[in-house]
Amino acid sequence: MEHGLLISIIYAFISLSVATIWGLLLGGIMMKVVARAHGRFGPPFWQPIIDIIKNNARRTSISHGIMYFLGPVFRIAGGMGTFLFIPFIYGSMVFGNFSFAGDLFLVMYFIFFGQLGMALGAGESGHPYSAIGVARGLSQMTAFELPFALSIISIVIQYGTLNITSIVAAQQGGILHWTLFTNPLATIAALIALQGMNMHNPFSIVIAPQEIPIGPPTEYHSNFLGLLQTNRGLFNIAKLALFMNLYFGGATNLFSMLIKTFGIYMITVIVGASFPRFRTEQSIRFFLGVPTVIGILAVLVTGYF
């Protein structure tokens, strides 16, 4: 910590705000894009922000118990933590976040923090759909983590470090230095995993908008839901930032960050818009198939050749 605690906190707050707003707007843009693709007019791209404000403004809410109450807290704490452990913009003091606390593995494991807490909170509601959603989500998560982990391992081998900042630093100096080009196998494996991570089609069974009213967060409403929605934006950006840093050379300024995250996000949106949905076991088998093989190849190529 080169500067004082207070400054750090202020910087973190700025960084978080920017990321959250950008994340929410991205979500809105996606809804708009999908709607247009469907031939609808679609909501305004700032709709997510309106939703959050509306939900937080509700005057009543109900609780099923203490864990239920804490679920959203866990969730957004997970989102914020994950984000804060990732250096958002390479070389920036303000957007450097708290990446001194830990490396890539910390980020990967901190992702689970929010999910776990959320799952617990949802569980206490006693709603079977929540539990079913969690079961599906966790199952799918284990499956896409495998290619993702292999991809990460491959990158770590490639760069010889777990330090995200160093990984970004190694990719500077031209587009061809990006992992995307230096290690395409790892990138492909990770991008497929990202599709699952973002729960876009064909891996959207977890929240399964048609069969189950919305999956794990079924019982949540008003300001609880508001927190969850905020997290959705923030967490999205955290993942995108991670991918940007690992595979797409990171961002040296705010603008390239906006471009790159938008680009990565659009990949998943487009893929999602063009595929139907897998059942849970199908998506598990899918992830353990081709993407895993690609991941293994990535590891073998970087590790042993």
Add this chain to the structure above:
Amino acid sequence: MTIITILGFLLIIIGLWGMLTRKHLFRIILGFSIIDTGIHLVIVSLGYIKGRTAPIFDADLSPIDAINRIVDPIPSALVLTAIVIGLAVTALMLVYVIQMHRHKGSLEISDYEELKW
């Protein structure tokens, strides 16, 4: 005195054959007795030296040249013991058969097979 030895072994084999093939308990015991007798024959035959006399000193046999004139006394002594023991075992077997017959009323060996495996 090989002929006696051979005879002895022949008896042993015959007795054994009887013991292994006859089903009747008494005949098995008989087979056993024949084996015993055969062994006794073998024992005495082994102590015999052609042309010599019994190891009992009297007017004709003085201890001085006994070593060249008597047959081996030891097998004779041993066979005595062996005979007595054979008798004892046979007697005991017979008693067993009596008791077995009393409890089960059968004298066939194959009727005493309830203990197995």
Add this chain to the structure above:
Amino acid sequence: MIKRFFSLIFVVLLALVFLPLVTEIKPLSELGMTSAKYAEDGAAELGAANLVTSVVVTYRGLDTLGEVTVLFITTAGIGFMLRRKTILPEKKRRASEILKSGTSFLLPLIILFGVYIFVHGHLTPGGGFQGGVVIASAIVLLMLSDINMHPDHNILNWLESLSGAFYVIMGILGLILAGGFLDNRFLPLGEFGKIFSAGAIPVIYSLIGLKVGAELVGILNKLGREDK
């Protein structure tokens, strides 16, 4: 049938195992080490004219004690096995007149003969076992001739017990007074070839004779009658 077949095969194979014992081992031509020593010194050492008796009663006295024990436990075993009292009402044929008369005539002679045999065991062929058997045969004759005659159980018991006990005492006397257990030389060896010679051998042989006689009678008695 298969068992019979196996029996045949393996009995033949066993015969083959035995074969070298007959073919390889030549008949004895001279005495072995131990018997040579007996032949040379046995008479002088123990003072018995019958070398076999010396071997049986003294040199291998422990065997003989064991042998007596075997007979003893057989009697005991038979008594033990037949202990359940089941008196079967059996019809017995009366003995014929010839048997009866013959018995009354022969009985003392046979007993006398038996006693002679074991008393002279150290001098002539025979000894305690043989004598005992002869005596037992006399009693058998008696039992055959008179179906109601049964040897007195008590007398037999006493006879067996005391003769056995004295036999053991003889052995201990040998141990204490002479060279070792069952050594016959704690009594004077006497004159070679006479009845009172060879130390304790005649005494021991007599005890054996009594004991064997009593025991054989006991065995026959028990087998024949199944006592209480």
Add this chain to the structure above:
Amino acid sequence: MVNPIYIFVIALFSAFLLPVIDKLGRKVTLGVFYLSLTAIFAVTLLWFRAFGEGALIENIFTAGSLPPFSINLRMGTIEAFIMLFVNFGALLGAIYLYGKLLENKVYALMLFLTLIMGVNGLIMTRDIFNIFVFLEITSISLYALIGIKQDARSLGAGFKYIIAGGLASAFLLLGIIYVYRITGNLNLDLIISENPLLLSKGGLIALFLVVVAFLIELKPWPANGWALDVYEAAEPGISAMVASLVAAGMVFVFYKFIPLLPHSWHGMLILFGMLTFVFSNLTGLKQKNARRLLGYSSIAQMGLLMAVLLLVRRFNDAMDIRYALSDIAAALFVNHFLAKAGLFWLSGIINKEKARDWSFNKQPVLVLLFAVFIFALVGLPPFPGFWAKWTLITKLAQYNMIGWIVPIIIGSLLEAAYLLRWFGATIKREQTEQVIIPRYKILPPLLAAIVLVIIFPSFAPYMTGMKTMFFFPLLAAAVLWLLDVMPERMRGMVMILILAAFGWYIYPLAKGIVLIFEFMFIAGGIVISLASLNSARPKQGYWEFLVMLIMSLALIPLAKSSMEFFLAWEFMTVSSWLLILRGKNGEKPALTYIMFSLGAALLILTAFALSFAETGELGLVLLSNLNIYAIPVYILLALGFLVKAAAMGVHIWLPGAYSEAEDEVTPIFAGMMSKISLWGFILLFGYMGNKVLGIFELPVLLGWIGVFTAFFGALMAVFQEDIKYLLAYSSMSQLGYMILSVSLLSHLGWTTALYMSVTHLFFKGMLFLAVAGIVSRIGTTKMYEMGGLIKKMPASFISVLIAIIAVSGVPPLSGFGGKWLLYTALIEKGWYLQAGLSFFAGAIAFLYLFRLIHTIFLGQLKARFREVKEASLWYIVPQFIFVGAIMAISMFPNLILKPIMAAVETQFPSHVNWDGYTVITALGYWNGNAVMMITMGVFMVPLIWLLVRVNMVQKVEQFNIVYAAERPDRPETTHFAYNFFAHYQKAIGFLVKEQITNFWNSVSEWFHSLSATFRHIYTGNGQTYALHIIIYIVVLYSLLGVK
């Protein structure tokens, strides 16, 4: 000294006179009878003592001539030793038969005396014909005594016995007379010195006949059906004599003849002995009748003893008779003698035909006796059998006879299988009827058991250099047992005090890695044991076994020699097995557990033996000097430890053992006992490092096994419905990580392993204790029957929550440290694919962990649990001690990481730097403290936001949920819990079909059918048995190659 001939005199004198004495009344007769037996025993005792004080071998001549012209006896140390036991056994046997002797005719007493005399004679005499006479005295007495029980079965068995015995003595007689014919005398010593005479063809046949006769008397497999029948059908008091003292006589006679045997015969005869050992035990597997089972075991032991007697001839140094007592054969003999006699006596007391019908009718003494005898037979410490097997196997290795170790191990395992199965079944049997047992029948087995125990100091020669503390587990158990009168909780506290004192005692001895293990075992043991204090109802054996387990665990890392290690290892195995057996449905899992554990122990033993063979010393340090046997030792040890760790493929004992053990014990198994295998690997790698077999680096192979264990363990845990099974598989998975990381053979790897093992102790302790607490309240372990308990048991919930966050490795709790270290270490070493797979396994862990907490605490509360209360404080307190520990090390990882790293640094150079709270490796960095702070920070922000508006939150009742305008049916149907991950099962469930369990089941099945096949040779027909004997003779003859 009393002339031993007086033994004969006493026996015969009273035997001859008893019929007369009997006229005075049976009591008098019995008095004389027991007096005679006591006198005989006293004579041998005097002799034994004399030899103990250094007396010389005494030759006793009879008939005033010297051998070979008269019969002589010999009294030497070995003779005195065997006779001591024979006459002791005789006295006990006579006491046992008191009732029978009282009601039967006086003949029984006479026969008994002559039987004893015969056996004594067999032992002492040096004249071969005299041997025959004594053999006949023994046999005939026995034939008659078998008739003590008069029924068709007993008589039939006796008759078969006579046929076999008659055949044996016929061959013996033939053999003896030919030996005489060839050598010219009957004295054994002279014949031995003129051995060359017997090397002609005729001589060898004669010798063969003599030897084979004694072999038959030793009841060799398969020509032994007649003996089995006798064991089964005869009066147990008589069977006890046959199995013990008569067998002793026969064995000793065989021993006397060994010097005569041509050297070329040894191998084949050993083989036949070993075959008897293995196949008798194999056949015993299927046996249901208790006494026949004991018969199989007796025969097997005789086979082993015979083989050992021949093998011992090749150990030059073991023949030193001053150490007769510590000799292998002697130890085996004593062990078998007392234990088998004892078991036969017990069988008479219990008086149940089928082994399965045995029960002890609430007679703790009988239970204890049964345990002593069975444990002794199986060869568990501290009984003589343990020392015998230890020495035997080490000596075999030392004298380059490694091949013989295999049958010994197989036979021992088979024997252990049926004996321990029987033990387990008997202990667990419903105890209903109360039978009054005459005191005099208890006395003999009691004395036998006492001797088995107190003979222990005689094995002191083997314990030289061994620290006394390795017997503390036994001592502590004994102390607690003696405190049985105390209230239960008091005993528990005494036990905890003992542990604390023991910890204090060993603290100065432990440093570095050892200290870490000691900390886990002692501190963990104390904390977890607290939970056992929850109930005041008496728990027989519980504290004893528990203290034994924990102390032996603590002792294993302190072992300096392989002997110490193995001893403590065996104590651990036994005590843990007994604890499993205490569980309600513990019978089967306990059996599986003990079979695998014993197998592992034997592998380890063999490894130590090989090491001893090469280095000639027992020190564990010497493992590092190994050269010739390095690879086999390495593999054997690794296999042994893998079994203990329940690695993939040998894991099937684990779920049952963990689940069926009592709930308070399971945390000790999972948290502490499983770590001992880790210590094993540390020992192995620490001393032996890396070894290469062919193209495989063995640690790499082990690493793969570890990671597959982690993966499959996790996957299997996902599909469990029973919470204890779930946790058991989870432990297996965690152990897999530890094996993986310790196999890395690097500083980071070992640090990982140790760090994980400490944290695993904490969170598995919490989880299992929480489960114990829950189960104690709701009485079920099925997860789908629970649900919604968070409101009833909040403290347990918090503990489980913390634990699962820690297990899953989610930051900020300490579990993440383990994961981070693991991946860093793996990548540093270049084990990339292993890293990938363990990452996958780690992800799968989320599945079962969520399921665990969800199905118990969340979801719908069942109606019948509405009134449950929080678990008792006895459960909660230890859990929160662990919670505190986890929080502390999560906040300040240095607390634990620094000592671990320092300890590991003695083994491997460290590449780790510290910057404040940040650990920095070549690859990455981690600041546990900062992560904790940040997490708390980001957690507080939204929490405050919610709390600000907490007033608007309205608490709703159960079932008040958005349910598509319907009302949910019942909690049972609304609670989503059963088959929670059905889709996962559908996707990759095929990976964990029970193939491995099926494999081991079929191994067991295979052995049983083999057993069933082999025992069909025992047709029950006396004639067939006679034929067996003839076949045996012919076959042995042709195999020995007499020429």
